[in-house]
Amino acid sequence: MIRMQLRHWDAVMNWGEDGFPVDHTKAVELYKRASELGSASGHYNLGNSYRLGRGVGIDRKKAAHHLQLAAMMGNVLARHNLANMELANGNHVGAMRHFMIAAKCGHDKSLEIVKLGFQEGIVTKEDFENTLRCYQASQDETRSEERDRAKAAGVEGIDQFGR
Numbered sequence: 001m002i003r004m005q006l007r008h009w010d011a012v013m014n015w016g017e018d019g020f021p022v023d024h025t026k027a028v029e030l031y032k033r034a035s036e037l038g039s040a041s042g043h044y045n046l047g048n049s050y051r052l053g054r055g056v057g058i059d060r061k062k063a064a065h066h067l068q069l070a071a072m073m074g075n076v077l078a079r080h081n082l083a084n085m086e087l088a089n090g091n092h093v094g095a096m097r098h099f100m101i102a103a104k105c106g107h108d109k110s111l112e113i114v115k116l117g118f119q120e121g122i123v124t125k126e127d128f129e130n131t132l133r134c135y136q137a138s139q140d141e142t143r144s145e146e147r148d149r150a151k152a153a154g155v156e157g158i159d160q161f162g163r
Contacts, residue, residue, distance in 0.1 A: 024055030035066065040073035047078060051085070060085070071098075076105045083110065096122050100131045106138035 028049050034042025047066030050059045064085060070078035083098030096117045102110035114131050117123035123131075 024049070026055075028055035035069070038073075040070045040075040040078070043067070043070035043073065044075045044078045044081075048081065051081065071101075074105075076102050076107045076110075079105070080107055080110050083113070092117075092122050100127060103131050104134035104138065106135060106142065111135050 028046065031042050031046040031049060035046050036042075043066045047063045047070060049055050049063075050066065051063035052058070064082065067078045067082045067085070071082055079098050079102040083095045083102065086092075086095035086098060096114065099110040099113045099117065100123070103114050111131070114123055114128060118125070118128040
């Protein structure tokens with residue numbers, strides 16, 4: 001219930017849907033409240049707000065904190081963003097660890113980056129193979145006839161990762 005309400009108010013305040021003006025500051029207030037209630041999406045959105053300076057000043061430490069909490073709660077996009085932050089800080093090994101975790105959960109872009117890391121010698125063959133196996137298992141777990149039909153029909157959002 002909290003997650004559905006958060007998505008609605010995120011769309012309203014952060015992106016100006018339903019005729020409301022964009023209000024990043026109000027969106028941050030809602031993210032804080034959601035994160036206090038234990039919402040992974042709340043932590044993810046709050047982390048991105050601090051990372052991008054949307055509704056608050058840029059604060060890399062707070063961004064990393066909230067993205068780490070969201071990632072520990074299973075938010076794959078938070079894990080991917082943590083990897084990008086590590087990459088920006090020059091920590092390629094730490095970034096690859098985060099990318100591998102996200103890829104193992106089925107995140108396509110993270111898998112592409114892990115592949116590049118393997119080609120560059122940052123990721124070992126064993127780690128790359130293990131990541132590929134886990135990625136495939138994740139894809140198999142989420143596969144269903146209904147999902148395939150929806151994707152074939154062009155339904156948006158079938159492969160999003162905000163778990």
